[in-house]
Amino acid sequence: MINDDVIPWSDLKAKVSYIITEGRWSIPNNLQLIFDRFGVDIHTIKINHHKPDRRVWKLDLIGKFSVKGAFESIRNKGQANLWIKFLFRRAIHPRFFMWGWRLCHGKLPTDDNVQKKGITLVSRCCLCSNNSESIHHLFWDCSFSICLWTWLEDLFKVQILDKNLKSFLELKASSYFWELPNHDEIKINTDEAARGNPGKGGIGCIFRDNEGKVLGYLVQGLGLVTNYTAECKAIIKGVELAASNGWLIAWVESDSKSAMKAFNSDNIPWTLEAEWANAKRTMQQI
Secondary structure, three states: OOOOOOOOHHHOOOOHHHHEEOOEEOOOHHHHHHHHHOOOOHHHOOOOOOOOOOOOOOOOOOOOOOHHHHHHHHOOOOOOOOOHHHHOOOOOOHHHHHHHHHHHOOOOOOHHHHHHOOOOOOOOOOOOOOOOOOHHHHHHHOHHHHHHHHHHHHHHOOOOOOOOHHHHOOOOOOOOOOOOOOOOOEEEEEEEEEEEOOEEEEEEEEEEOOOOOEEEEEEEEEEEEOHHHHHHHHHHHHHHHHHHOOOOEEEEEEOOHHHHHHHHOOOOOHHHHHHHHHHHHHHHOO
16 A cells, blocks of 8 residues: 555554554554555545454455456456457357457458468459459448348348448337335435546435335445446445434345345455445344
């Protein structure tokens, strides 16, 4: 967290437990000056004094080290290609996958690509014999290809020749029903929004009783945060507020399946573990 050669690290022998008193931070003035110097607000870090300290791998969301995680942290990542998820499937033979990969990268051995390598040849389309051979001509401009695309358009009732991938996407509407909680129970619905991922974000929670009446709501800004962390934070803050009001929670609803799965499997981000443990402990005391 702090990396500075001026600080006498060899003289620092104290443990973190030495600056925690009755479950709260008790920072000496000289140490507080160091935190202030580096812009660290130690009081934003929640303390979970019911669990022993553990080492965390900061580059992993849940704090666990893995060889895969270490490799992902150091490798250079290029821009993700939209088409890769359509090609890399079990149902597609590896031979056709490689052919599709070469097509999307413009690496098929068409006449124009061969000519780019300095090989002189006369180019003619092998299908229509009217134009020179190129990937664009073979798949879009060739009269044979146009007939094929037109047949597919009539067969599947889609528009292909405009070369717009959005025309393949069809809007689908789904209906969902909001269920009431049981008597003397409440239901929490949470959501988040962020300008970017990560970006400046915020969360919102709404609390309803068994008649659907709104008992309260929570709106809070979070600063710079990822969408996933914000979804988890919204659930924790919702449970915290319900516990502070003595409300018995029926269930929590969120539009993030990954966040709900993380809580059900107890694999939430390590930065939120202490806060979540405190919220659960308060709820269990109701």
